[in-house]
Amino acid sequence: MGTAHPMYQALTRLYPRSFRGEYGDDLVQHFGDLVSDRGLRAAWTRTGVDLIVTIPRYRLESIMTEHQSATTLSIAIGLLAAGGIASLLTGIYPGLLLLAAAGVLAFAQRGALARAIRTPDSNLRRRRLTTAAVLGVVFVGLYVAYISLIGDRWTVRETLFAIIGTSAMFGAAGFLIAGLLTPKSPSPSPSASTPATR
Amino acid sequence: MRYSTGVSPSDPAPFLPLPPAQFHVLVALTEGQLHGYAIMGRVEESSGGLVRMGPATLYGTLKRLVDAGLAEELASRPAAGDDQRRRYYRLTGLGRSVCGAEAERLAGLVRIARINLQPGMG
Numbered sequence: 001m002g003t004a005h006p007m008y009q010a011l012t013r014l015y016p017r018s019f020r021g022e023y024g025d026d027l028v029q030h031f032g033d034l035v036s037d038r039g040l041r042a043a044w045t046r047t048g049v050d051l052i053v054t055i056p057r058y059r060l061e062s063i064m065t066e067h068q069s070a071t072t073l074s075i076a077i078g079l080l081a082a083g084g085i086a087s088l089l090t091g092i093y094p095g096l097l098l099l100a101a102a103g104v105l106a107f108a109q110r111g112a113l114a115r116a117i118r119t120p121d122s123n124l125r126r127r128r129l130t131t132a133a134v135l136g137v138v139f140v141g142l143y144v145a146y147i148s149l150i151g152d153r154w155t156v157r158e159t160l161f162a163i164i165g166t167s168a169m170f171g172a173a174g175f176l177i178a179g180l181l182t183p184k185s186p187s188p189s190p191s192a193s194t195p196a197t198r
Numbered sequence: 199m200r201y202s203t204g205v206s207p208s209d210p211a212p213f214l215p216l217p218p219a220q221f222h223v224l225v226a227l228t229e230g231q232l233h234g235y236a237i238m239g240r241v242e243e244s245s246g247g248l249v250r251m252g253p254a255t256l257y258g259t260l261k262r263l264v265d266a267g268l269a270e271e272l273a274s275r276p277a278a279g280d281d282q283r284r285r286y287y288r289l290t291g292l293g294r295s296v297c298g299a300e301a302e303r304l305a306g307l308v309r310i311a312r313i314n315l316q317p318g319m320g
Contacts (some may be wrong), residue, residue: 010264015254022259026234029251029283033235050252 005032008047014055016062070112074174077102082166089162128179135172139165208292210299213266219259222249224268224289224297231272235285236259260287268293 008031012024034043063072080102087095106113142165149157216224226232226240236250237260251259263269264287270284289297 012254019261022261023254024255026285027253030235030238030256034253046252047249047254050254054252054254054258058254074296182263193272 003166005035011051014051014059016058018062019058070115073105073109073112074178075171077106078167078170078174080105081170082163085166086159086162088158125182125184128175128182130174132179134177135168135175139168139172142168208295210296213268213296213302216296216299216300217259219247219251219255219302219312220263220268221242221297222251223256223259223263224300227269227287227289227293231286231288234287235284237287248318263287263293268296 005028009024009028012020012027031043031047034046041183057178080098084096084099084102087093087098146158146161146165149161209239222241223237225244226237229240232240234253234256236254238256241249241251241256243257260269264271267290269287270290272288275282275286
């Protein structure tokens with residue numbers, strides 16, 4: 001058997017933390033049972049394919065959970081809006097379509113964004129406000145640098161300053177609003193008095 | 199959570215059709231309370247060796263079934279002296295109902311296939 005179990009155990013670390021935390025011990029025990037019953041080669045044949053198929057799948061599913069997808073969504077909206085604003089500044093007006101896309105995306109996904117904001121997590125409020133403060137500092141720093149460095153014509157450098165600066169500005173505003181809207185402490189769930197559904 | 203819009207908690211319809219892996223695990227659990235490794239063995243037997251679940255596929259499927267309320271983990275070990283690290287699972291009432299409904303659905307499909315594939319048809 002040798003190093004089979006430690007190696008499999010190490011590979012299970014590639015699964016998302018939540019899955020690993022819940023089933024990590026079961027996976028390793030299951031692998032050990034397979035080795036005992038069917039031999040090392042058969043165990044690796046089965047679990048090798050399983051690892052290749054399930055690691056990317058569970059990783060993707062983990063990314064697509066509501067909270068994380070709301071974060072991804074917020075970043076996408078911020079970048080699109082920043083691109084649109086930057087296009088205004090640089091005079092490349094077709095880039096305004098990015099701003100329109102950001103608006104459409106924010107409107108279409110307003111439910112998911114609202115649910116993510118209302119998450120009753122006491123630490124989340126602090127984290128969001130801290131992120132807003134950090135992005136605010138980044139924005140002010142970039143703005144000062146932009147004012148002192150900008151030349152008389154638009155170059156890649158100015159465009160990058162504009163995109164990163166406006167992203168930071170949108171991010172700071174978004175995180176500030178989300179932080180202020182996040183409950184200070186977990187609010188009692190209305191379902192607490194009703195039977196669980198599962 | 200998924201029944202907040204007026205659907206009865208015991209209605210199997212929203213779960214159908216079941217993904218094959220979930221159906222295989224539910225069928226295995228109709229035998230009673232089983233731990234993960236035993237479920238894998240039952241699935242392999244019942245499929246004639248065609249379905250060979252790896253550990254992560256199996257536990258991912260179990261997680262989905264538990265999250266959906268179709269299976270549940272036992273708080274205690276059914277057999278004294280069994281490995282305390284093993285976790286046992288069993289069907290819930292809803293799981294049994296969904297498993298039966300999926301079996302009926304597949305049986306109907308098999309009937310249609312048999313009729314249409316009879317010699318002289320189509």
